Amino acid sequence: NAGVTQTPKFQVLKTGQSMTLQCAQDMNHEYMSWYRQDPGMGLRLIHYSVGAGITDQGEVPNGYNVSRSTTEDFPLRLLSAAPSQTSVYFCASSYSWGTDTQYFGPGTRLTVL
């Protein structure tokens, strides 16, 4: 198993550009989430999904879109990048709610100029 994979590892964008952060897992997990990590802020939930076709907003969803057309993939779209979106982004997945371990991807460091 590759676990949770994220691409790219690093990305630099200009203000106003759009892009998609990719996340995939090969563990047949129903639950997937996107977080951002900023210095001194811990991890904050952006969006999450409890299965294919089902997504919902987390704590900081503004400026981001998600979709879940397959169990394996959960891409995060930045519609019009802003410097405030400079952060490290983590994707995570788990088989069920609570009782199973949430596995994290290696993260994507995004800089918006």
Add this chain to the structure above:
Amino acid sequence: AQTVTQSQPEMSVQEAETVTLSCTYDTSESDYYLFWYKQPPSRQMILVIRQEAYKQQNATENRFSVNFQKAAKSFSLKISDSQLGDAAMYFCALLSGTYKYIFGTGTRLKVLA
């Protein structure tokens, strides 16, 4: 609103000694889970230990144990026989209600040789 508070931004411990990291939380849910995650310099998030709220017995994983005080909404992590490899950021997290993890701001643990 659900919250997680880690009031110790940084802690130090001598190798082979014991250290306790503090975490307090708030939730109105009766069914919830608490977690401690470790983030070494590699940035990878690693689950250290999990506690189900309905279990009175404190969770233990080898050198790691928790002190779960449900009435006080306190969830501290004790690391025994500290090792150099324990140096990392440690995050406390709460999962309750919908699939929304709430993370604390983290405690940086330094292990002194």
